[in-house]
Amino acid sequence: MGVKVYGPTMSTCTARVLLCLEEMGAEYELVPVNLSIGEHKQPAHLARNPFGQVPAFEDGALMLHESRAIARYVLRKYKISGADLLKEGSLEESAMVDVWLEVEAHQFDPAIAPIFFQIFILPMIGGVPDQTVIDTNLEKLCKVLDIYEARLCKTKYLAGDFFSLADLSHVPLLHYFMGTPHASVVYSRPHVKAWWEAVSSRPACKKVTSVMPGSA
């Protein structure tokens, strides 16, 4: 029996898991979850993800939630046939992957997620984007991207000269962000721009983002 991912294709966290599966060339089934009718808060989904969020992930008797935890599970499970995106064979390399994964979760995501919410989600639920929120978070994001620019001057990818989950984890939100006029904050930073172009042109990234709304 194959693995299953529960979630909508437009969900950034669901995409994070799909990216890992695609990078590893794994077979999987994507089971849609309809957020607009509150399916994620129904008992069937709460049994998979007690926080009522997407994605959830099923591998036989194992049911997982939290996309970054699922990502680690997938990358370990398929490591033999796929690439090594966690570098767990090297203490130093895996430590750098973990550092930049934490940076993605605790520095990058808190700045970019509110912008994504204002521009993409609010209008879908009948709200109006708040430009002050966008501007405040753009300023935060620019400070984070300045640090990324300095980092990527020294290394080809975030954890080192190797592509890893740390880079991949940025793709879903950045994909949406790069479809907005604010993409200029990436384009104006040459090393961040080059890094984004390298990451987003990977076949797995192109395949997953092509089914997310707002693709070019």
Added chain:
Amino acid sequence: MSTNTVRVVATLNEKGLDYELVPVDLRTGAHKQPSFLALNPFGQIPVLDDGDIVLFESRAISRYIASEYKETGPDLLRSGGGSAETAALEVWLEVESQQFGPPIADLVFELSIKPLLGGTTDPAVVEKQAEKLGKVLDVYEERLSKNKYLAGDHYTLADLHHMPYTFYLMATPQAKLVTSRPSVLAWWHDISARPAWKKTAASIPI
């Protein structure tokens, strides 16, 4: 000691390791000086300097310590464990980071840290974050009613990551969020009675 620094110290103590704690005085802005930014470009504590490698982000540091010293002391990452236990460990590490962390950090800041900095606790923030944390802890209550620890039968890094902020919360009136949930309370009693934690707690100035 900041809560995130406590996370790292707690891991070092669980492993019975010696370390040097180098104070960084946030009140003088030491963390924003070039010499510190060279260690952590985000200008935050803690930083781990382990000779050849300098790391920041407390959860990455604690994972590094648990990996490097996996043969010493308790096996906090369950490296010898089955894949179900390891998968659960990773889930609850992320749950701490994404679900538990944000509301409890806001609550502890509002109740314990802000007054120390000369500010006034905002009851509206406390009420909102307490409600959020309560809903999260309902999920923990369910989990811990079936499992002694978050990943299963053994104490792991997933449990440890919760301890610094929970310790601070238990010294506030919002401790009731824990004391009103019997399985969560039993878990807290168990993990906070660990000798390594008692050593860590003794060095926290509250």
